[in-house]
Structures are given as C-alpha cells and as structure tokens.
Ligand SMILES: Nc1ncnc2c1ncn2[C@@H]1O[C@H](COP(=O)(O)OP(=O)(O)O)[C@@H](O)[C@H]1O
C-alpha cells in the first residue's frame with residue numbers, strides 16, 4: 001500500500017534536543033489567592049535528546065504539559081507568554097527559536113479546511129511560497145497522488161471534510177503532513193478523539209507509513225496502550241509540573257500483535273508505567289489504558 005512513497009532521503013540525519021526546559025504560565029484568575037506566586041510551573045527542568053529516526057511516545061496524564069512541550073519543539077508560541085520560560089530547543093545541534101522547515105505538526109483537531117476537498121487539503125502546503133520554492137508543481141502533484149493512495153483515501157479524494165468521518169479527516173491531516181516528507185513529525189494526541197476501532201486502524205496506518213518514510217516522530221498521548229503499541233521509545237512524564245519520570249525503549253517490531261500486547265512482558269511495562277505515574281504524582285491527571 002505505502003510502497004508508492006519513496007523513502008525520505010534525509011531520514012537518517014536528525015536530532016532534536018530539549019535542554020533544561022522550564023515553562024511557567026500565569027496562574028488562572030482566582031487561583032493565586034493565598035499562594036506565594038502568581039505563576040504556575042508546568043514543565044520543570046526537562047532535558048532529553050532524540051538523535052535518530054523512530055517513534056518517540058511522550059506519555060503523561062492530561063494537563064501535565066505535553067502539548068506545551070510539543071509546541072515548543074515545533075516553535076509554536078502561545079500569545080503573550082514567553083516560551084520556554086528558560087532552557088533551549090536544539091534541532092540538528094542548532095538553537096531553534098521559531099518554526100523550522102523540517103518540522104511538521106499534526107493535532108487532534110485535524111485543522112482541515114472545510115471548503116477544500118481531501119485532495120486540495122493534502123495539497124494545501126504546496127500553495128505556500130516556501131514549498132512552491134522547494135517542490136516543483138509536477139513533483140507536488142505526484143506526491144499528493146501517491147499520498148492519497150497511501151492513506152487509503154483513493155475513493156474519497158474529492159469529498160470535503162464534512163463528508164468524511166473522523167478517521168478519514170485524520171488521514172487527510174496525516175497525509176498533509178507526510179506529503180512534505182518532514183524529518184521531524186510532531187503529533188499531539190492525533191487519535192485521541194477517535195473510537196477504539198478507528199484508533200487502532202490509524203495506529204496501524206501510522207506504523208505502515210513510518211516504515212516507508214522513516215523520520216523522527218514525537219507522539220504525545222495520555223493512553224498507555226497507544227504508547228506501548230507504537231513507541232520505539234517511551235518517555236513518561238510526571239503530573240504537573242512535568243518532569244521525566246521514566247524513559248525506556250521497546251524493541252518489538254511493529255505492527256505489534258495482540259498476543260504481544262497481552263504478553264507478560266507488555267503487562268510488566270504497563271505496570272511499570274502506572275507505578276511510575278502513581279509514584280510521581282500522576283493522580284493529578286488521567287492516563288488511559290485501552291487494552
Ligand atoms: N498559553 C497558556 N497560558 C496559560 N496556561 C496554559 C497555557 N497553555 C497551557 N496552560 C496550562 O498548562 C497546563 C498544561 O497544559 P498542556 O501543555 O496543554 O497539557 P497536556 O497537553 O499535557 O494536557 C494546563 O494546566 C494548562 O491549563
């Protein structure tokens with residue numbers, strides 16, 4: 001299926017590093033009464049380095065600061081807040097303070113344009129000057145055609161978002177990101193709003209697409225099962241303020257069978273994660289187990 005996409009040429013060379021990241025936000029109105037500070041620390045001294053293609057899962061309870069960290073990696077700055085409060089992000093060893101051409105983001109709300117067909121949504125980045133300069137019209141068209149097939153939207157390419165299901169809309173968003181062949185793909189709970197069966201289909205699709213187009217994927221989730229099914233590496237964040245509470249690799253090849261998911265090895269990993277989160281103040285937010 002995904003064999004139509006040529007491998008990304010630069011997939012092997014990539015590095016993304018967070019160094020001593022701290023993020024504080026103003027305390028929400030009403031909550032600072034009686035407290036020493038009017039700021040709340042959401043991320044506390046996070047340092048981590050990803051230095052090769054792979055799927056890295058950033059797992060933590062909801063509200064712990066995952067999106068904050070991911071936005072920072074993507075150079076996306078919320079209005080009116082210094083981001084990060086302190087610390088640095090490096091891409092390929094170079095200090096990164098704004099959006100980077102090789103980094104693309106996918107969100108839970110797929111951000112598809114309602115007035116455009118699936119095909120035109122996927123082709124949309126090639127309307128932008130940056131991508132028109134980098135990719136010829138013919139190449140862009142060939143990439144879009146191949147990507148539509150790779151994500152299984154061949155029969156739906158002319159439909160608009162309102163005519164597509166949630167899973168199909170997320171396929172459009174994923175295709176729009178991958179058609180750019182990013183070296184770094186940042187995904188913020190992309191399958192979090194989908195039903196269980198569709199979520200599993202999308203996890204399977206992502207692992208197929210990854211195989212034909214390897215890159216560094218940083219994938220945020222609060223779903224323990226999703227982290228274990230997809231991750232080459234799993235980074236567990238504690239509840240607010242987010243700190244790295246655990247960091248381990250999973251060598252089992254994808255797609256990971258249901259037998260592997262039920263195995264004692266996997267159960268032990270799941271228990272390890274849940275114990276870490278309990279021991280690290282994880283009760284301040286929810287994590288989910290979907291097995
Ligand atoms: N721009 C912002 N201004 C103020 N507070 C924010 C902002 N963005 C996030 N927060 C707060 O920071 C905390 C972590 O948010 P977030 O990074 O979205 O967590 P997660 O993605 O893990 O659910 C939450 O308490 C949230 O309300």
Ligand SMILES: [Mg+2]
Nearest residue numbers: 066067068188
């Ligand atoms: Mg979030």
